[in-house]
Amino acid sequence: MSVPTISLHDFDARRQDIINELMDASMNVGFFTLSNHGIPLEDVRSAFDLSRRFFALSPETKSKTPLNGKNAGWESQTQVRPSTGTADQKESLQLQFARMEGLWPANEDVPDFKVKAERFMNQVRDLSVKVMECLAEGLGLPLTTFTEGTVDPGLGDSQDVLRLLHYHSTEGKKFGPNFWRAGAHADFDVLTMLFQRDGEGGLEVCPGRKVVGDFGMGATWLPVEARLDRIVCNIGDQLMRWSDDRLKSTYHRVRLPEGGESSGPRYSIAFFNQARTNTIIQGPGKKYPPITGGDFIAEAMARNRMQSAEIARKAAMESAEKVASQVHFIPQHLQQAQAAQHAQTA
Numbered sequence: 001m002s003v004p005t006i007s008l009h010d011f012d013a014r015r016q017d018i019i020n021e022l023m024d025a026s027m028n029v030g031f032f033t034l035s036n037h038g039i040p041l042e043d044v045r046s047a048f049d050l051s052r053r054f055f056a057l058s059p060e061t062k063s064k065t066p067l068n069g070k071n072a073g074w075e076s077q078t079q080v081r082p083s084t085g086t087a088d089q090k091e092s093l094q095l096q097f098a099r100m101e102g103l104w105p106a107n108e109d110v111p112d113f114k115v116k117a118e119r120f121m122n123q124v125r126d127l128s129v130k131v132m133e134c135l136a137e138g139l140g141l142p143l144t145t146f147t148e149g150t151v152d153p154g155l156g157d158s159q160d161v162l163r164l165l166h167y168h169s170t171e172g173k174k175f176g177p178n179f180w181r182a183g184a185h186a187d188f189d190v191l192t193m194l195f196q197r198d199g200e201g202g203l204e205v206c207p208g209r210k211v212v213g214d215f216g217m218g219a220t221w222l223p224v225e226a227r228l229d230r231i232v233c234n235i236g237d238q239l240m241r242w243s244d245d246r247l248k249s250t251y252h253r254v255r256l257p258e259g260g261e262s263s264g265p266r267y268s269i270a271f272f273n274q275a276r277t278n279t280i281i282q283g284p285g286k287k288y289p290p291i292t293g294g295d296f297i298a299e300a301m302a303r304n305r306m307q308s309a310e311i312a313r314k315a316a317m318e319s320a321e322k323v324a325s326q327v328h329f330i331p332q333h334l335q336q337a338q339a340a341q342h343a344q345t346a
């Protein structure tokens with residue numbers, strides 16, 4: 001199995017073939033890459049340039065727009081994945097179409113940041129609409145099922161997120177065994193579109209999830225090649241649930257550079273198409289109860305927190321057991337009691 005590449009050239013003439021390829025990839029791997037997707041390379045380069053200029057600012061400047069509880073703003077090394085219990089070795093800036101008051105980087109820090117970022121977000125969103133329409137058609141649903149469910153008609157209830165990512169250089173640094181650029185996780189959204197730069201690899205995917213929300217993972221991880229001219233797409237948990245588990249939301253992770261690989265920084269950009277706050281998510285077969293886009297995100301975050309707490313509890317127990325097995329500490333009163341017992345039985 002591998003992550004297939006699907007070309008969108010001659011989209012209208014080849015639409016049915018493209019739908020078949022998208023469905024095959026989404027039902028079996030949950031990931032595919034798009035080539036000939038129509039977003040000009042200069043625009044992708046400009047988006048990376050914008051990202052690089054923001055991350056090059058001082059931490060004081062970046063922290064003028066801190067990450068809020070609603071997935072907007074800047075954070076650095078705070079995202080702890082439930083699968084690892086360690087923070088991702090990265091910083092990120094999350095941007096949305098709505099609820100961004102006070103969260104756009106200032107013009108004097110990065111000129112025209114908002115205009116440029118919103119332009120790119122619209123380009124990626126327009127391409128996502130094409131792909132989501134194909135997936136709806138492939139599932140035998142009305143063409144607009146996922147797009148009406150995600151694209152804000154003017155109500156300000158979009159939950160889409162553009163995430164700029166900067167994984168720090170690992171030059172001269174040492175990491176423990178459980179550190180990742182991004183620890184294994186599945187995305188919460190409908191459809192993710194991810195941009196990478198040539199040669200800045202490390203993304204790996206683990207197909208095989210049967211049921212949405214399942215934390216179990218297989219042992220086989222497939223690498224995804226990093227190319228500026230391709231967009232990596234994956235199905236998220238919302239679409240897995242919305243398709244009654246027919247389309248797979250697949251675990252993925254970004255590993256640290258290994259061996260002879262470049263230890264330089266890695267930049268990527270992810271666009272998450274998410275159900276609008278009040279959209280009802282429910283599959284045609286009603287495998288799961290209906291849930292709104294807003295509640296879905298809140299529940300997914302709560303489940304992650306519970307899983308993180310469970311990981312932390314297990315780690316604490318393991319280390320306590322390790323300490324107990326190494327240090328045979330017997331409190332004094334027990335020592336006396338034992339000595340007395342020995343004396344009696346001797």
Ligand SMILES: O=C(O)CCC(=O)C(=O)O
Nearest residue numbers: 165182187203254268270
């Ligand atoms: O940077 C990458 O390649 C993946 C990022 C990712 O999976 C995420 O932010 O959800």
Ligand SMILES: [Fe+2]
Nearest residue numbers: 185186187252
């Ligand atoms: Fe992800």
